[in-house]
Amino acid sequence: MKIKTLFQGILSGILIVIGCTVYLSCENKYVGAVLFSVALLSICSLNLPLFTGSVGFVKSLNDIINLLLCLAGNTVGCAVAGLSVGVAYPEVSAAALASSALKFGSHPVAAFAASVMCGILMYTAVYIYRNNEGISRYIGILICVPTFILCRFEHSIANLGYLFIAKAGITNLLNLPLFIIGNAAGSLLIRFSKT
Numbered sequence: 123m124k125i126k127t128l129f130q131g132i133l134s135g136i137l138i139v140i141g142c143t144v145y146l147s148c149e150n151k152y153v154g155a156v157l158f159s160v161a162l163l164s165i166c167s168l169n170l171p172l173f174t175g176s177v178g179f180v181k182s183l184n185d186i187i188n189l190l191l192c193l194a195g196n197t198v199g200c201a202v203a204g205l206s207v208g209v210a211y212p213e214v215s216a217a218a219l220a221s222s223a224l225k226f227g228s229h230p231v232a233a234f235a236a237s238v239m240c241g242i243l244m245y246t247a248v249y250i251y252r253n254n255e256g257i258s259r260y261i262g263i264l265i266c267v268p269t270f271i272l273c274r275f276e277h278s279i280a281n282l283g284y285l286f287i288a289k290a291g292i293t294n295l296l297n298l299p300l301f302i303i304g305n306a307a308g309s310l311l312i313r314f315s316k317t
Contacts, residue, residue, distance in 0.1 A: 134195065
């Protein structure tokens with residue numbers, strides 16, 4: 123079961139890189155933000171684990187272990203797919219480098235705050251998906267994903283995707299733990315605020 127979680131986490135990381143790639147490839151940022159939603163739509167529809175979509179739903183020690191395996195898998199998936207995209211599409215790699223330089227170069231307080239906001243939106247999107255049926259279950263994803271992108275909130279796994287697409291051209295990784303912790307804090311904040 124743990125191997126399955128890791129493998130499925132890798133698939134989620136690959137899907138996030140696909141979202142990053144389509145966003146970076148679009149001249150119109152609004153179109154790119156909407157199309158990025160293909161990643162979370164696919165992940166939720168296929169019932170795959172994504173750190174930012176799972177962290178707010180952790181309830182037990184076993185869930186925490188699965189979450190850490192998910193995060194490891196997401197990272198591997200982003201690395202494999204991101205480096206592949208970076209090599210195959212130099213223009214996308216250059217765009218990812220510029221984006222990553224801003225994200226990883228931002229002030230730590232700003233990086234954390236933007237990560238918390240993203241965590242709130244990701245929990246909301248997945249909560250709506252899990253608690254609705256039919257077409258209405260997709261509304262949260264189609265609104266929350268473009269919102270976090272256009273607001274420039276920080277999604278830890280997407281930022282890993284951008285980092286690897288940029289072929290790891292960023293050396294200052296100090297904000298990476300803040301992205302992860304901030305996403306978790308935002309997800310848990312919104313979860314516990316409704317109970």
